Amino acid sequence: MVQKKILLLLALLFLSGCNEKPVENITLQAVVQAFDSNTLPLTKSENADYFVLNGQSPEKYAVNGNPLYIYVFASEEDAKKGLEDFFNQTEKLNMVIPQIFAAKNVLIFYLSPETRTDPFSERDEKILSIVNSI
Numbered sequence: 001m002v003q004k005k006i007l008l009l010l011a012l013l014f015l016s017g018c019n020e021k022p023v024e025n026i027t028l029q030a031v032v033q034a035f036d037s038n039t040l041p042l043t044k045s046e047n048a049d050y051f052v053l054n055g056q057s058p059e060k061y062a063v064n065g066n067p068l069y070i071y072v073f074a075s076e077e078d079a080k081k082g083l084e085d086f087f088n089q090t091e092k093l094n095m096v097i098p099q100i101f102a103a104k105n106v107l108i109f110y111l112s113p114e115t116r117t118d119p120f121s122e123r124d125e126k127i128l129s130i131v132n133s134i
Helices: 002-019 028-037 076-090 125-133
Strands: 059-063 066-072 099-103 106-110
Touching (some): 028 059, 028 066, 028 125, 076 106, 099 125, 106 125
């Protein structure tokens, strides 16, 4: 009787493990494709270097004539650490604040010419929509 209970418990643990879907990371290719398919193509750029965040350098693009930097991290946790790193590095700098977009393991920084005080407010609606669709 005890063996049957243990066997049943092991079967339930196995089946519950099968229901969990592995977290799929977003790739750079998926981000670029999302922009292209939403009629906002990215142009590879030679923009000036930007911040290295949590050990990750960005891929440099331009959209609407403005710089767009894409950071693809190994995990969502690494992306969160990258965002913290950005705020730590820029804490005492007088700089143009970018619009920041986040999706799973990806951070996107869009440098539009408008002045802003908050990187998460008044963001470009089209870019926000694309990032939310990824």
